[in-house]
Amino acid sequence: MTIQNDGLVAEAIEQTPAEIGFTSDLNNIQRIPHFLDYPFTKPDITFKDHLAAAKRLNPKIAVAPDIEKGLSLEEGIYQADLLLDHAEVVVVVPKSVHPTKVPDRFRVGLTMANFGSNAPWLLWDYRNCQSIHVLGGSPDRQMLAITHGLQVDSLDGFSLGVQAQFGMWDNKCTDAPNGWDYQRRLIESIKNYCDVLQQL
Numbered sequence: 001m002t003i004q005n006d007g008l009v010a011e012a013i014e015q016t017p018a019e020i021g022f023t024s025d026l027n028n029i030q031r032i033p034h035f036l037d038y039p040f041t042k043p044d045i046t047f048k049d050h051l052a053a054a055k056r057l058n059p060k061i062a063v064a065p066d067i068e069k070g071l072s073l074e075e076g077i078y079q080a081d082l083l084l085d086h087a088e089v090v091v092v093v094p095k096s097v098h099p100t101k102v103p104d105r106f107r108v109g110l111t112m113a114n115f116g117s118n119a120p121w122l123l124w125d126y127r128n129c130q131s132i133h134v135l136g137g138s139p140d141r142q143m144l145a146i147t148h149g150l151q152v153d154s155l156d157g158f159s160l161g162v163q164a165q166f167g168m169w170d171n172k173c174t175d176a177p178n179g180w181d182y183q184r185r186l187i188e189s190i191k192n193y194c195d196v197l198q199q200l
Contacts (some may be wrong), residue, residue, distance in 0.1 A: 002157065005028065006028060022035075025042070032057055051082055054124075061088070062093060066081040071096075080092050094121075107131045112145070134157075137157060177185070
């Protein structure tokens, strides 16, 4: 789960099978994130800033800048290779090039959230990718990638965090018991989602 600070939400995630993710623009990170996302909604953050954060934090998974808006495949791969020196897995998100153009040494990013910059590809276009990371979206949208037979090895997002403000996610529309606070609803929602994913 990609979060914005190191507080109660991080403590809740640590009580579940999920891992903590941050965007590289956060300066108050105390924990070492499992996942380091590129802060693509903040144009003042450069790749150099992102690479410096990866060097400092050594996450297991790091996301390279999206291949779009003038960033060529060659430039994107060069940046992704630099990140590979500081992360076990690097996610390359192909938007202006077909997913099969991403070299196999990287995990292919499949975006499921709509931030005004979506890839034009269908799920079918990712069928020959050896390893996929699902970026954002609701649990239902994320599960589509798995039920369509794609090789999903990791996924991230914060939709469960948003849903926990109002109730508990359990894939059945069950209300959370009375008296459960946000942290408890979030913990149970994450555990429920992990259980569902293991069954797919």
